[in-house]
Amino acid sequence: MSTASKPTATRAIGALPGHRPMSPHVEIYRMPLAAMLSIAGHRVTGVGLVFGLLLLTWWLTAAAFGEPAYATAMAFIGSWFGTLILFGFSLAFYFHLCTGVRHLFWDAGKGFEISDTNRTNQIVIMVALALTVITWLVA
Amino acid sequence: MTLKRASLRSPLGQARGLGSAKEGVHHWWAQRVTAVALVPLSIWLVATLVRLSNTGYAGFVSWFSNPIHVTVMILLLGVSFHHAQLGVQVVVEDYIPGHGPRIVVNMLVNFVCYALAALSIVSILIVAFKG
Numbered sequence: 001m002s003t004a005s006k007p008t009a010t011r012a013i014g015a016l017p018g019h020r021p022m023s024p025h026v027e028i029y030r031m032p033l034a035a036m037l038s039i040a041g042h043r044v045t046g047v048g049l050v051f052g053l054l055l056l057t058w059w060l061t062a063a064a065f066g067e068p069a070y071a072t073a074m075a076f077i078g079s080w081f082g083t084l085i086l087f088g089f090s091l092a093f094y095f096h097l098c099t100g101v102r103h104l105f106w107d108a109g110k111g112f113e114i115s116d117t118n119r120t121n122q123i124v125i126m127v128a129l130a131l132t133v134i135t136w137l138v139a
Numbered sequence: 140m141t142l143k144r145a146s147l148r149s150p151l152g153q154a155r156g157l158g159s160a161k162e163g164v165h166h167w168w169a170q171r172v173t174a175v176a177l178v179p180l181s182i183w184l185v186a187t188l189v190r191l192s193n194t195g196y197a198g199f200v201s202w203f204s205n206p207i208h209v210t211v212m213i214l215l216l217g218v219s220f221h222h223a224q225l226g227v228q229v230v231v232e233d234y235i236p237g238h239g240p241r242i243v244v245n246m247l248v249n250f251v252c253y254a255l256a257a258l259s260i261v262s263i264l265i266v267a268f269k270g
Contacts, residue, residue, distance in 0.1 A: 046226045053223055056184075056216075057259040064262035067196040074195075090185070097181065100174055107171060139189045 033121045041124070042099040045092035052089040090135055094128040166225060173222035180215040187212075200266055209267040213260050220256035224249055 031039070055077075062073035076082045102120050105111050111120055146153065187208070191199055203209050227248050235241045 043230065046223075047230060050223045050227060053219055053255065057255045057262075060259045060262040060266075063196070063199055064265040070196045070199065093181065093185070097178070101178065104171065104174060135185060135189065139192055 034117045037099055037121060037124060041095045041128075042103070045096040045099075048092045049089065049096055052093070055085070055089070087132075087136065091128070091132050094131040094135075095124075097131075098124040098128045166228070170222065170225045173218050173225065176214075176218045177222055180211065180218060183211055184215050200269060203263060203266045206267070209263060212263050216256055216259045216263070220252045220259075224252035227252075 059073050059077070062069040077086060102111070102124055105120075111117065187202070191202060194202070203212070228245050231241060231244050231248060235244055
């Protein structure tokens with residue numbers, strides 16, 4: 001039973017005043033793909049991209065300082081670690097872009113049906129991965 | 140929510156005059172406007188990064204000697220940092236408990252975002268005027 005294997009979740013429920021039922025909790029609730037795309041695909045990538053902006057600022061500032069500073073920045077970005085970070089940013093960027101565009105459609109009141117969302121889940125993932133691959137093939 | 144009331148005033152009466160629950164629709168709308176603007180701007184940035192990945196410093200300077208490129212870059216930077224500030228603000232409001240810490244952290248997020256926006260925009264202008 002889950003009582004033995006998930007003591008934290010049990011405690012979380014037991015801690016509620018009056019032991020009232022609670023809405024599905026992240027610890028015990030297997031989130032649907034759309035929710036995972038919202039949390040991991042949009043929010044986490046969004047926070048990650050803020051660090052991408054830090055890297056972008058460093059790159060531009062280095063260029064303003066002159067050629068040696070620019071060369072230092074490019075040497076880091078061109079290293080295997082820098083390239084790995086850049087690849088991560090590109091993946092995060094395309095996921096954030098795709099989930100973000102879907103959010104705009106939701107804001108316009110379109111695509112709320114579960115069947116629509118299941119379909120757009122697949123589109124978001126496929127397009128984000130495809131754009132990442134295409135970008136790195138071109139680069 | 141408790142059903143016991145210490146006051147004879149109705150819940151509606153107590154809520155009136157306290158203002159809206161959050162900051163209204165402005166934040167939400169600004170996030171959407173910046174999001175729409177960032178669709179073309181950020182794709183342009185990726186194309187620019189790919190293009191400048193192996194052109195060296197001379198290629199960078201020559202790319203940003205074009206006033207159109209400088210303008211689009213400045214727009215991208217301003218809109219990106221604004222969008223980032225709005226997004227991080229929501230994350231802070233969701234996960235940082237306590238009114239005081241939340242205000243302090245969000246203030247810091249504002250300072251950092253707009254300082255970095257200024258720094259990156261000034262940097263690209265310096266390159267543009269050099270080139």
